[in-house]
Amino acid sequence: MAHAALEDVRALTFDVFGTVVDWRSSIVGEGQALGARLGVSLDWAAFAEAWRAGYQPAMARVRRRELPWTNIDGLHRRILDQLLDERRLVWPEPDIAEFNRVWHRLLPWPDSVAGLQRLKKAFTITTLSNGNLSLLVDMARHAGLPWDCVLSAELFHHYKPDPQVYLGAARLLDLAPEQVMMVAAHPSDLRAAAACGLRTAYVPRPLEHGPGGPMEPWEEGEFDLVAEDFVALAEKLGA
Amino acid sequence: MAHAALEDVRALTFDVFGTVVDWRSSIVGEGQALGARLGVSLDWAAFAEAWRAGYQPAMARVRRRELPWTNIDGLHRRILDQLLDERRLVWPEPDIAEFNRVWHRLLPWPDSVAGLQRLKKAFTITTLSNGNLSLLVDMARHAGLPWDCVLSAELFHHYKPDPQVYLGAARLLDLAPEQVMMVAAHPSDLRAAAACGLRTAYVPRPLEHGPGGPMEPWEEGEFDLVAEDFVALAEKLGA
Numbered sequence: 001m002a003h004a005a006l007e008d009v010r011a012l013t014f015d016v017f018g019t020v021v022d023w024r025s026s027i028v029g030e031g032q033a034l035g036a037r038l039g040v041s042l043d044w045a046a047f048a049e050a051w052r053a054g055y056q057p058a059m060a061r062v063r064r065r066e067l068p069w070t071n072i073d074g075l076h077r078r079i080l081d082q083l084l085d086e087r088r089l090v091w092p093e094p095d096i097a098e099f100n101r102v103w104h105r106l107l108p109w110p111d112s113v114a115g116l117q118r119l120k121k122a123f124t125i126t127t128l129s130n131g132n133l134s135l136l137v138d139m140a141r142h143a144g145l146p147w148d149c150v151l152s153a154e155l156f157h158h159y160k161p162d163p164q165v166y167l168g169a170a171r172l173l174d175l176a177p178e179q180v181m182m183v184a185a186h187p188s189d190l191r192a193a194a195a196c197g198l199r200t201a202y203v204p205r206p207l208e209h210g211p212g213g214p215m216e217p218w219e220e221g222e223f224d225l226v227a228e229d230f231v232a233l234a235e236k237l238g239a
Numbered sequence: 240m241a242h243a244a245l246e247d248v249r250a251l252t253f254d255v256f257g258t259v260v261d262w263r264s265s266i267v268g269e270g271q272a273l274g275a276r277l278g279v280s281l282d283w284a285a286f287a288e289a290w291r292a293g294y295q296p297a298m299a300r301v302r303r304r305e306l307p308w309t310n311i312d313g314l315h316r317r318i319l320d321q322l323l324d325e326r327r328l329v330w331p332e333p334d335i336a337e338f339n340r341v342w343h344r345l346l347p348w349p350d351s352v353a354g355l356q357r358l359k360k361a362f363t364i365t366t367l368s369n370g371n372l373s374l375l376v377d378m379a380r381h382a383g384l385p386w387d388c389v390l391s392a393e394l395f396h397h398y399k400p401d402p403q404v405y406l407g408a409a410r411l412l413d414l415a416p417e418q419v420m421m422v423a424a425h426p427s428d429l430r431a432a433a434a435c436g437l438r439t440a441y442v443p444r445p446l447e448h449g450p451g452g453p454m455e456p457w458e459e460g461e462f463d464l465v466a467e468d469f470v471a472l473a474e475k476l477g478a
Contacts, residue, residue: 073413124376134413137363137388149376149389154411172393174312174373 013128015184021106054079071132104138115230122239161192252367254423260345293318310371343377354469361478400431
C-alpha cells in the first residue's frame with residue numbers, strides 16, 4: 001500500500017456521476033433514440049452538458065433554502081423543463097418523465113464494474129452521491145454495480161460538498177473519518193472530504209465532458225492517491 | 240402470481256433478525272467458542288434468548304424517549320453488560336466488545352441466499368431492519384446477502400413497528416406503499432407494515448427460538464402471501 005496512513009482505511013465512498021458512470025454518453029445515446037422517435041433533431045451532447053450544468057446552481061438553491069429539500073430527480077426535472085422551454089420543445093409528458101429517469105440508467109465507465117468487484121473483496125464499498133437513493137439503486141441494478149450499501153445526500157438532507165454528507169457517511173458506517181476514503185473524479189469533492197478528515201483518491205475521468213473537455217485543476221500531492229481507473233486503484237490499495 | 244394486487248409490487252423489504260438470519264444458533268456457536276477460551280460454562284441457548292429478549296424493552300425505552308436515540312449495537316451492549324452483571328461474569332473488555340459484534344456475523348437460514356438471489360432478478364430487495372446500518376452491511380458481506388440497498392431504522396431514528404420506518408422506506412425507494420412488500424417471520428411486524436399500506440409476506444421460521452420454541456399467533460388469510468422459505472416465496476411471486 002502506498003502510505004502507512006492508508007492502512008486504516010476500511011471503506012471506500014464513491015462519487016457516482018462522472019466518477020463511476022459516464023453521464024454524458026448515456027444521455028446522448030438515449031437522447032438520440034428519443035429524438036428519432038419524436039422527430040426532433042438536437043445537439044444532444046450540448047443538451048447533456050446544459051442539463052448537467054444546471055445541477056450545481058439547483059443544489060445551491062437548496063443549500064441557500066430558496067428551495068425546500070428537493071431530491072435530484074426533482075432538480076433534474078426542473079432543469080429539464082427549463083431546457084425544453086428555452087428550446088420551445090413540447091414533448092408528451094410521459095416522454096419527459098421517462099427521459100428524466102435517464103439518470104437512473106447511466107452506464108459505467110469500462111473499468112468500473114471490474115474495479116469495484118475487486119475493491120469489494122478488501123473494503124466496504126458504497127456510493128456517496130448527491131443522486132437520490134432510488135436513482136442509485138436503479139442504476140446499480142441496471143449497470144451491475146456491486147455496492148455493499150447505497151448512501152446518498154438524500155439521507156442527510158444536505159448536498160455535497162456540505163460536511164454533513166461526508167461525516168454522516170462515516171457515522172453510518174461506524175468508522176472514524178480517517179478510516180473512510182472518498183473516491184472521486186472531482187478535486188472539489190475530494191477537498192471537501194479531506195476537510196472532514198477522510199482519505200482521498202483521485203480518479204480523473206478525462207472524457208467526462210467529452211474528448212478535450214474541461215477538467216478541474218488540481219496539484220500533485222494534494223490527494224492520498226491518484227489512480228487512472230478503478231482497476232489501478234485496486235492495485236494501488238493492494239485489493 | 241397469487242393475486243392481482245401483487246402485480247404492482249416492485250420492492251421487497253426484509254426483516255432481518257430471525258427472518259433472514261438465525262441469530263440463536265449463531266450466538267450459541269460463537270458463545271461456545273468464547274466460553275471454551277475463557278473457561279466459562281454457560282447455557283448459551285438461554286443466554287442468546289435472554290439477550291434477544293432484552294431487545295424489545297430496550298427499543299421501547301428509546302421510543303418513550305427515556306433513552307436518547309441509541310442504535311442496536313448500543314442497545315445490544317447495554318443488554319449484554321446487564322446479562323454479564325446478573326451472572327457475575329467478568330470478561331476482558333475486548334472480548335465483550337467482540338462478542339457484542341456477533342450480531343454483525345449472524346448466519347443466514349439455509350434458503351436465504353439462494354432465495355434472495357432469485358428474488359433480486361425480479362424485485363429490488365432491501366433490508367428493513369432495526370439493526371444499524373454498519374451491522375447490516377457487515378452481515379451482508381459476511382453472509383453473502385445480495386441486497387440492492389441497506390435500509391435501517393437508524394436512517395429514520397425510529398424503530399419498527401413505528402410507521403415512520405415503513406413509510407420512510409417506501410419514500411426512499413420512490414414507491415407507493417402498495418408497491419412495497421414487507422417480508423418477515425413476525426406477524427406483528429407485518430401487521431404494522433400493512434397498517435401503512437404495504438403488502439405482506441409471512442415466512443414462518445419455526446426454529447427461530449429453537450425446536451418447539453414459541454411463535455407469534457396469526458390467522459389464515461391475514462397476509463398477502465405465506466411461504467415456507469425464500470425459495471418458495473420466489474416461486475409464489477413468479478420470480
